[in-house]
Amino acid sequence: MENYRRLTIIINPIAGTLSKRGLDNWLVPSLEEMGYTVHTEYTRGPGDATRIAAEAAARGDYGVLAVGGDGTVNEVATGLIGTRTALGILPAGSGNGLARHIGIPVDIWRSLKVIAEDNIAACDYGEVNGRPFFCTFGVGFDAAVSNRFAAKHRRGLASYISSAVDEFVNYDADTYEIIAGDKVIADRAFLVVCCNASQYGNNVFVAPAASIRDGLLDVTIVHDSTKLEHAMSGLEMITGTISTHGKIQTFRTPEVTIRRSKGSTAHIDGDPVDMPGELRVRIHPGQLRIFITARKHHFKPIITPIALAVRDWHITLHRFVKSLCRLGR
DSSP states (O other): OOEEEEEEEEEOTTSSSSOOTTHHHHHHHHHHHTTOEEEEEEOOSTTHHHHHHHHHHHTTEEEEEEEEOHHHHHHHHHTTTTSSOEEEEEEOSSSBHHHHHTTOOSSHHHHHHHHHHTOEEEEEEEEETTEEESSEEEEEHHHHHHHHHHTOSOOSHHHHHHHHHHHHHHOOOEEEEEEETTEEEEEEEEEEEEESSSBSBTTOBSSTTOOTTSSOEEEEEEEOOOHHHHHHHHHHHHHTOOOOBTTEEEEEESEEEEEESSOOEEEETTEEEEOOSEEEEEEEEEEEEEEOOSSOOOOOTTHHHHHHHHHHHHHHHHHHHHHHHHHTO
8 A cells, every 4th residue: 555645765874075964854844844754764885775765665655765866866766666656866966967867956955846846757767787777877988987986085076077087098998889779880989878868967968868758768979089079079968069970979779789898897877887798778668756847848058058057056155155154153
């Protein structure tokens, strides 16, 4: 029997850069004012969030709210696949790619408004060699950056940019065979990424037109080229102007096989993982219910990234002012 008004909050205390201490003392009353009964859990290690989410779904909770980044969201969502229990995202990580894709403000308090709207949609998820992903799966340069970033003690955007720059200097492209239906692509590539959502996180749009409700993966291949051209491809992702030309190839497919000549590093939703040389990737349509904003978002290159950057700046400024007010008390 479904516990219609019960929510479980799962908080990852080490996600992102902001402290989560006492966060439940603020979240619970806000959600109770919306008419929910709320239970809170803090994770202590890998796999905790999946277990807690699966238990919540088994007892029929209406929703499970993930407080953390894309890694936390991945764990929570994994425990909810194929159930009636909805995933809610209260973003508190470094990139927050899935939250940004579905229009959730990267601020816990503002994101509560999406839960209050109670607009739930059946969404897709991806799978690679039996492992689920909800935002992006990739091999190549982005996976190498994720691996370097994970080894650092400091989190946040600045640390991620530093990891990307350090990796960019000496990164050597791999050779891939990519098979999707009758399409076969064999070439050296800087990166290959399979997208359910439109971005890695931090408003870096690797597949601006991607949808989590179309039953398709958006595959982006950045073929090997010069350092300058790779840097220009990165700029296109930031501005949302990534397009198909000689060095960038995109296509949509429900499934794809990727074979690579070397290396074992990949990333699932931004977290590095070791995987074999042959990767079988496919989409599962409509198998995850998610609280999403009811507002329609139409992506416009340059304009949308600028608007989102302004919103992020406003949120950061608001946090700074609130911190100053607390110190002045």
